[in-house]
Amino acid sequence: MTFEQLLQYIFSGLTSGSIYALTALGFTLIYNATGLINFAQGELVMLGGLSAVGLYQAGLPLPVAFLGSLTIVLIVTVLFQQLAIRPLLSRGVLAQVIATVGASLALRTAAMMIFGREALPLPAFSGDTPIRIFGASLNPQTLWVVGSTLLIVLALQLFYRRTLTGKAVRACAVNPLAARLMGVSYSNVVLLSFAVSGAISAAAGVMITPISFMTYSSGALLGLKGFAAAALGGLGNPVGAVVGGVALGILEGLGVGLVSSGYKDAIAFVILLLVLFLRPQGIFGGKAVEQE
Amino acid sequence: MHKILVAAVAACLVVVVLFSGCGGTTTGSSEASAGTDATTAPAGTAAADSQGGQLTGDPIVIGAVVSTTGPNAPLGEPERMALELFEKQINAAGGVLGRPLDVVVLDDQSNAKEAVTATQRLLQQEKAVAVIGASGSASTLAMKAITAQAGIPQIAMAASNNITSEPPSDWIWRVAPKDDLAVERAVSHVAEGLRVTKIAVLYDENAFGSSGLAQIEKVKDRYGIEVVAKESYKTDETDLTAQLTKLKGSNPEALIVWGTNPGPAVAAKNLKQLAWDIPYVGSHGIANAKFIELAGEAAEGVTFPTTKILFPESITDPEQKALIEKLITDYTAEFGQAPNHFSSHGWDGIAVLVAAIEQAKSTEPAALQAALNGLTDFTGADGIFTYTATDHDGLKVDDLIMVRVEGGKWALAQ
Numbered sequence: 040m041t042f043e044q045l046l047q048y049i050f051s052g053l054t055s056g057s058i059y060a061l062t063a064l065g066f067t068l069i070y071n072a073t074g075l076i077n078f079a080q081g082e083l084v085m086l087g088g089l090s091a092v093g094l095y096q097a098g099l100p101l102p103v104a105f106l107g108s109l110t111i112v113l114i115v116t117v118l119f120q121q122l123a124i125r126p127l128l129s130r131g132v133l134a135q136v137i138a139t140v141g142a143s144l145a146l147r148t149a150a151m152m153i154f155g156r157e158a159l160p161l162p163a164f165s166g167d168t169p170i171r172i173f174g175a176s177l178n179p180q181t182l183w184v185v186g187s188t189l190l191i192v193l194a195l196q197l198f199y200r201r202t203l204t205g206k207a208v209r210a211c212a213v214n215p216l217a218a219r220l221m222g223v224s225y226s227n228v229v230l231l232s233f234a235v236s237g238a239i240s241a242a243a244g245v246m247i248t249p250i251s252f253m254t255y256s257s258g259a260l261l262g263l264k265g266f267a268a269a270a271l272g273g274l275g276n277p278v279g280a281v282v283g284g285v286a287l288g289i290l291e292g293l294g295v296g297l298v299s300s301g302y303k304d305a306i307a308f309v310i311l312l313l314v315l316f317l318r319p320q321g322i323f324g325g326k327a328v329e330q331e
Numbered sequence: 332m333h334k335i336l337v338a339a340v341a342a343c344l345v346v347v348v349l350f351s352g353c354g355g356t357t358t359g360s361s362e363a364s365a366g367t368d369a370t371t372a373p374a375g376t377a378a379a380d381s382q383g384g385q386l387t388g389d390p391i392v393i394g395a396v397v398s399t400t401g402p403n404a405p406l407g408e409p410e411r412m413a414l415e416l417f418e419k420q421i422n423a424a425g426g427v428l429g430r431p432l433d434v435v436v437l438d439d440q441s442n443a444k445e446a447v448t449a450t451q452r453l454l455q456q457e458k459a460v461a462v463i464g465a466s467g468s469a470s471t472l473a474m475k476a477i478t479a480q481a482g483i484p485q486i487a488m489a490a491s492n493n494i495t496s497e498p499p500s501d502w503i504w505r506v507a508p509k510d511d512l513a514v515e516r517a518v519s520h521v522a523e524g525l526r527v528t529k530i531a532v533l534y535d536e537n538a539f540g541s542s543g544l545a546q547i548e549k550v551k552d553r554y555g556i557e558v559v560a561k562e563s564y565k566t567d568e569t570d571l572t573a574q575l576t577k578l579k580g581s582n583p584e585a586l587i588v589w590g591t592n593p594g595p596a597v598a599a600k601n602l603k604q605l606a607w608d609i610p611y612v613g614s615h616g617i618a619n620a621k622f623i624e625l626a627g628e629a630a631e632g633v634t635f636p637t638t639k640i641l642f643p644e645s646i647t648d649p650e651q652k653a654l655i656e657k658l659i660t661d662y663t664a665e666f667g668q669a670p671n672h673f674s675s676h677g678w679d680g681i682a683v684l685v686a687a688i689e690q691a692k693s694t695e696p697a698a699l700q701a702a703l704n705g706l707t708d709f710t711g712a713d714g715i716f717t718y719t720a721t722d723h724d725g726l727k728v729d730d731l732i733m734v735r736v737e738g739g740k741w742a743l744a745q
Contacts, residue, residue: 040580044577044580045577047572047573047576047605048573049577050572051570051573051576052573054569054572055569055570056572058569117522155402156402157592158593158596158621158623158625160498160596160624160625160627167600167603167604167627167628169604169605169606170449170601171606174607176572176604176605207618249571250569250570251567251568251569251570251597252593252597252625253591255566255594256567257567259567260567260568261567261569273447277581291573292573295576295577296573296576296577299562300562300563300564300574300577301536301562301563303573304565307739328568
């Protein structure tokens with residue numbers, strides 16, 4: 040394998056990996072507040088992408104469509120939390136997880152009815168001219184995804200560590216009962232986490248549609264890879280989600296290059312299982328979050 | 332907290348199994364994406380009952396199951412319109428065996444279960460002597476189980492290979508070109524059009540893509556083609572540059588991409604990103620406006636197989652040329668839009684049956700079966716059909732043409 044090829048596999052991995060990382064961030068937020076795995080996360084990303092396409096095709100400028108899509112998904116997520124999750128808060132996590140599985144099917148079907156079964160495109164934010172680095176090429180849209188991922192992680196870290204609300208959210212994750220005794224409104228924290236998670240997922244959807252298009256069924260694979268990335272990095276840790284996502288993407292890229300595309304997913308998931316076996320809390324997970 | 336994680340991972344595994352199960356069945360064949368936007372939404376059942384007027388005697392009833400609603404409506408509507416046009420013209424010209432022809436068209440709503448109900452109604456209540464259908468491969472296979480058991484001829488219009496390749500196939504004949512035929516046309520284009528021998532194959536892991544690869548491997552020696560590299564992808568995969576980089580390492584002279592949207596469009600964009608200038612030969616699954624919409628400029632120069640009706644000037648057989656030109660004129664006058672290859676499937680479906688009835692001078696199933704198996708050099712809109720007792724597909728590689736995307740439009744390749 041030449042150096043050019045190796046670099047190209049890593050760039051390919053970076054493109055997929057940054058997409059996984061953005062999806063993983065959504066998982067992290069909700070898990071942090073509720074200990075819940077939201078299986079509708081991939082569908083929120085899909086809905087974000089398709090809503091933006093719908094608004095853009097209706098004639099709105101791209102930035103407006105972007106914000107509109109954020110608003111739509113935020114409203115959908117808040118409604119879902121209020122109507123389906125809130126009544127189940129006292130029923131334990133499993134009931135809520137099942138509600139999210141139901142929501143994922145409902146969102147997928149609704150998207151199929153509204154947007155049809157065909158893939159839909161969105162123009163790239165800053166053109167299609169690839170960036171050449173040492174003979175390998177990088178899609179400029181990837182830089183948008185990577186850049187916004189870093190920005191979101193930074194903002195989240197500041198929020199969790201420097202603000203009172205952020206600390207309240209982390210307190211709820213560690214011990215909801217104790218947090219409530221300290222005067223934290225648990226239901227408000229949960230609502231806030233869902234809302235921010237929805238907005239981040241929508242942003243992810245809008246930014247990846249120019250790279251890979253979007254169909255009503257795209258959410259399934261995105262959600263799966265996003266969850267794997269979050270688990271790899273350590274559930275509940277935003278930095279872990281990003282590292283996990285990029286690591287998963289690059290593993291897949293190298294898997295194609297060194298072995299074969301047929302085994303790409305198998306390689307990535309075997310490594311995921313190994314990591315979880317040796318370090319069940321993930322690379323950055325567990326104690327670090329609870330200590331602070 | 333640990334229990335929660337265990338429960339979550341368990342649930343995740345269940346979801347993985349569910350999704351991987353779904354992927355195989357829902358994207359199995361090409362027709363789901365062969366059509367473009369579902370802009371037509373007509374009333375549920377379109378029964379065409381125009382009577383010839385001066386004709387006497389009991390009508391000959393032929394049933395048809397097409398999808399005029401649901402996701403396959405872009406396929407079913409042109410099929411229905413062609414059936415109506417044929418019925419009207421033949422009754423005006425004296426009917427079949429001196430009897431009026433009655434084509435009863437039912438809608439399956441793009442749903443295999445509805446296709447079963449519709450077929451049973453056609454056979455039991457309408458007493459159809461033969462049936463045509465359906466628009467999609469899943470519905471066609473569901474109908475096949477019924478017609479094979481009842482011993483009633485069925486004409487299929489969908490592309491999936493197993494419609495005719497898997498038993499029971501004694502009572503089913505096909506008018507549309509099947510998936511394998513399109514594969515062979517693409518391979519022959521590489522050998523005879525591009526005149527190169529080393530190809531790389533990028534294929535979707537679903538049934539459509541993997542059966543495409545299998546067929547490439549099967550016919551490659553006949554055309555002196557060598558497959559120097561092959562890689563696969565999942566239908567919804569986000570980025571294919573890793574696969575393309577790997578394929579590029581084997582220095583192929585042409586790239587065949589076998590899949591349906593959006594994968595081939597992602598591949599086209601990624602090729603451009605990698606600045607890899609190689610002839611791109613696609614499947615008939617991208618023979619639609621959607622591919623150009625998705626891939627944009629990256630679609631330029633991509634070639635793929637399709638039927639001749641879109642380029643009547645490509646037809647060398649004078650009889651077929653006259654037939655298609657008349658079909659285009661009459662169809663456009665009747666419906667205000669040009670016919671496409673689904674219209675030609677509908678037209679050929681009924682034309683083949685009427686030819687068999689006239690040759691057999693009977694509507695008895697056994698006589699029709701013998702007449703269909705003996706049909707030789709019959710000129711249809713899709714091509715020249717020759718059925719035998721073992722070949723129920725009728726068409727040949729020459730019945731397909733290669734189209735190239737030029738300036739955001741289709742142009743005849745070569």
